[in-house]
Amino acid sequence: MSLRTELKAFEEGLSITSPFPLTAQAFLSAPDRDIALGNRRAVFENFPHAAREVGQLGEFQEHFETVRVRFTAYDADFDKAIEIADAFKAVFLNAMAYQRVAGRRLNSTFDYVIMRDEPNQVFESFDGRPGWEMFLDFEVFRTVVAP
DSSP states (O other): OOHHHHHHHHHHTOEEOSSSOEEOEEESSOOOTTSOGGGOSEEEEEEEOOOEEEEEETTEEEEEEEEEEEEEEOOSSHHHHHHHHHHHHHHHHHHHHHHHHTTTOSTTOSSEEEEEEOOOEEEEOTTSOEEEEEEEEEEEEEEOOOO
16 A cells, blocks of 8 residues: 555545534545535645655665645635634644654554654635645655565
């Protein structure tokens, strides 16, 4: 399973209760823009950057991967959409903090993952929806399986 697939599953497990109960949808890149906006109220998009292999450390291979996580929210009431974006940002950051405390693993698939989120920024998507984005740097150690 790839890092982005793990991240997608992680994001799809997030939900908020205020301003109303809502779960997120997540995509490995930008979702199809032809889907009605009403069907995409809380959306995570994960854009990869080039993975860099650092080297071999005993039985482990070490890789660095950066993923740009972008979240957008939609509601007919723009202020409500901003509330949705803010609520998911808080839930996302809390869940990431919990991952750090819980052995720095993302769903326990990888041997070791370090997440360093850089300062996040607010943005407005091309269709005027509010949201935020941040870059996550992952240091991934995978066990090398002998041939």
